[in-house]
Amino acid sequence: MKYGEIVRGIFEKRINRFISEVYIDGVKLQVHVKNTGRLKELFQQGAKVLLECSDNPNRKTQFSIIAVLKDGVWVNIDSQAPNAVAFEAIKEGRIAEIGQVDLVKREVTFGASRFDLYFEQGEQKGFIEVKGVTLEIEGVAMFPDAPTTRGTKHVLELAKAAKEGYHCAILFLVQLKGCRKFVPNREMDPVFADALLKAEESGVQILAYDTMVTEDGMVLDTVVPVELIE
Template sequence: MITYPNVHIAHFIDRPNRFIAQCRLQETGEMVTVHVKNTGRCKELFFPEVEVALSYQPSPKRKTDYDLIAVKKGTAWFNIDSQVPNALAAQAIQDGTIILPELKGNIVSVKREKRFAQSQFDLLVETDTGNKAFVEVKGMTLENHALGAFPDAPTLRGLKHVTELIEAMKEGYQSYVLFVVQFENVKVATIHTNMQPALAQMIVSGQKQGLSVIAYNCSITPDTIAIEHQVPFDVAKTFEDPNSER
């Protein structure tokens, strides 16, 4: 579990650009400019007056005193912090909450940000049998009717990572794509094929060659996020984008 400090509930007003938002604190009515911890579109979450969670972390080195970390969609909280999935994944793989299928041996180390070819993968997992596995972690915040999808915007970086995970397998590494679903109510995770058909095609190709693609959902409160359990991943599921008319 990861816990955020000094969390305050506010209402979202608008988002002038992808880095900042204007919010109104619920307790005092004060208008504040906040840093949005996700550069994705998130249009299906950011509606005027929706409740948001802000972590108050003032510093002379910062332009804003608050980080926007979560948004309430209906009755459920969605964490949108794009930096938290890597930390959660490393923690959960190490303690056995996340199981890497068909990993040979017992895990002895989980290292962050390791280079291979032209990519820097999120995690390198090593086992007591000398096996090594790369894990590329992707946060998932896009949802419609309990179907989670990635990405919410085209990602050439994500496509490159999948391509090079496949190359790593040819050199003896085990390779995994791990989707950390940053909300709880999800039945299936998939690729947003209409958004990026090439990514879906590369995922399918990788799976045929031994690439493991797995997804885990999270329990969310305004100030915490924790890995819950594995959910099915099915690249063939058709995702209807809730933003298609926005």
């Protein structure tokens, strides 16, 4: 996945979920934040950031933050990027646990949920829900960084689909390099963590991959070990 024009900036402060103040070439500007999560461990005053420049003259903000430098590593924070990266990877057969597919579509409805990806392999049909992961603590990738009733709903709906014969997977896409494992953030959301265990028991694959984050893009890279129970 590639971005268009990218500029560097220095993070100043977050105004609300959608807007932050950033210095670009010494000028303080209000910019769009492409993630409504908390991101407190990333949005520190003085942090280096990457911003995508919009070519839409009608936008209120010209720039959007897409990545933050943390401990020398770029962390992509674009909440729309994981789905795009996963779609490319599935289409190209680069996720070994899924393999080559005949068809892949984005945003397909099943029951009361809309899953990120739908795929077909011969007569086998399946769904993949993609969760972007930006929270890293001492080399451990964690999700979620805030309680997510919507995420829990998706997990339980996937478990239902798996019981009906669909090939189902949850892909935690870690938006940085260097994590040694992935664990659910039970302290933040025990209900979500329990839902993951239930889903795995129902036959849902729980997968995690990290990504190679560059200044103008992000691509799926290598498997990250998953531990549902620490």
